[in-house]
Amino acid sequence: MSSHSGAPTRSRSSARRSPAWRTARRLARLALACTLGAVAALVAASGPGGLFVLVVGLAGAVGTAAGTWWVLSHRGLVRAAGVMLAVVAPVAVLVLYARADVWPAALAAILLWGAAVLSARAALYRLRRPGGMRAVACAPPRQPVLIMNPKSGGGKVGRFGLVGKAEALGARVVLLDTSTSVDVAAIARRAVAEGADLLGVAGGDGTQALVAEVAAEHGLPFLVVSAGTRNHFAMDLGLDREDPARCLDALTDGEELRVDLGTVGGLTFVNTASFGVYAEIVQRPEYRDAKAGSALDALPDLLLGYAGRPLDAQSDGARLEAQQALLISNNPYAAPGPMAAGGRRPRLDLGVLGVVGIRVGNAAQAAELALRGTRATGLQVLTAHRITIGPDSGSIPVAVDGEALSLPAPVTCGIRPGALRVRVPRHRPGPPVVRPPMDWHAVVTLAFTQSRSGPGTRG
Template sequence: MTSRRIALVVNPTSGRGLGARVAPVVQRRLEAGGLDVDRYETTCAEDVGRISAEVVASGADGVALVGGDGTLHLGAQVLAESGMPFGVIPAGTGNDFARGLGVPLKDPVAAADLIVAGRTRAVDLAVAEGRFITTVVAGGFDSLVNKRANAMTWPKGNARYTLATLAELRTFTPLSYVLTVDGERIETDAMLVAVGTGPTYGGGLQICAGAEIDDGRLDITIIRPVSRLTLLQMFPKLSKGTHLGHPAVHTLRGATVRLESPTVTAYADGEILGPLPVDIGIAPGALTVYG
């Protein structure tokens, strides 16, 4: 019986060096599980897509990608619709795609075991601006927080999002939006609008609580205007998904979303997507994952 050949693609700088520390542990576990491992290391963001394309062309049986949501986003651009199984080894700040898949976040050996087991399933990706998106498109207060958090060098981990949230709250005012969901036009003022295939962003905030990553639908969450204090009080609820009972929170589901607001820059998978308007669609079952 021929053993499976896995390409281990490592972003050594993800998670402030966590990727480099995790990689040898994962490689040993994959090899102990009987897999042949070809290891690749990225030196810049552009490497992820190039290496992923090389892996697809090489005829490997699958890919294990060590990195955070930004790294996975780049890999997904090549691996989506390729049919090549894709294993996630979380090593970033947010790790929201891994969280949505149910991959163990703090146990790289357990994450590697999912690849060794070899079971696969197909999951959905959102599509916007010609790009595949693995988690959530953020537009509004949350995208401003994302921008600020990305620019911060301290503190590490999710605490960056907390500090960025407090900083943005000082000056934020509600925004005017036009949403078109499956052809139905909605005009509303809101603090934010989020559109995702999975439930979380920002390192575990369940903005689209209850979203299923393989149901062929986009989940939309609108937080209508509230006071700054109320918005601040909502953030702990976002971690648990209990914000959905708040009267200012409105949720929708659909296959296509057009999001418009004159001053908003959208973020997706924690990175800049571009200024609104943006059209978001769904690619059902676009990515094959281990787990």
């Protein structure tokens, strides 16, 4: 197991003299003051009333988490009961607060606790703010070739006039024939053989990964046009996801980023390779047309072990056993957890994989996961340069950048640091602003650290 700070470490003395560190310490102290204020609000509710607010609120959270677990892991009457519990639990909390006349204390405690969390996150962000990816100036390409999927993102290629705009900027456009199976990598290699000095894609993340592999293989710059549905890769590159045409500015006024590529069983991915529950679901033929319905139908069997199989994995220095789901990402997500792939990666050049393993077997563990987040026993979060997923024979379903595949077991995932030259517009929205995971121990340490001692700061 390894970790990567994503930025050089300053000397302790200079870090503590910096305005950012002093601001972070003030915010940490504000967070603790708000926390004490929340406790005081509960105590002010005549003793037992304050305890009532705390116990009822906690019970409501546990009930909601347990109900959600029953919805996901069962069918029939148990699922119906789960829906009812997930809805009734928070409503019951509000009703009990109203009947016990503890609304003022409850509201004050909630507001103060919210302020404490916001202040703590702001302190950690200033203390651990990651440096951005380094961009270098570059000359415009002479023979750029862009591969466009006209159906991607619900027809964004046509809706934003991407073909005409790209050709007006000097690019040759290859429009994919979506009525038949197309070998996108072969098209990219043919373009290279014909003299292309830049390869680009207007399409989904899966198509981008195929062309990115060819670009990396030949050392050519790669251009991403955010014409997919979710555009996770484009978002983490800091591109404009609302107007894909702005990505084409990189053809005439661009700069380059060096980013990593993930590998899974010899294949390239730009975002994630998923194993276990999610990978099993996307294999189903009905998933493409009814994602939510097919997932809800499949989850009970997968979560309770009636179908699929738990996964064992061995990373650089850690072993993960009997995982229901494994998410391997090209660089770690800022807020790792069950929904990590819906989050953001502040950097794509750290040279490590993000690894999230999930094992939840009952309602109690689901409630713990909801309450404790990354500290829950059912969640494993780490980074690695290489991870191998068992068993030792047969095949394993894998979802690679959302595409359903089956690979020979065991499957090894790795990272290719700085393998891809990505051409981006010089003027772009920029990478997402992400907050570090909550760490109250670090907040307390920072709040009571004097300028002559304490932890260093990442710049």
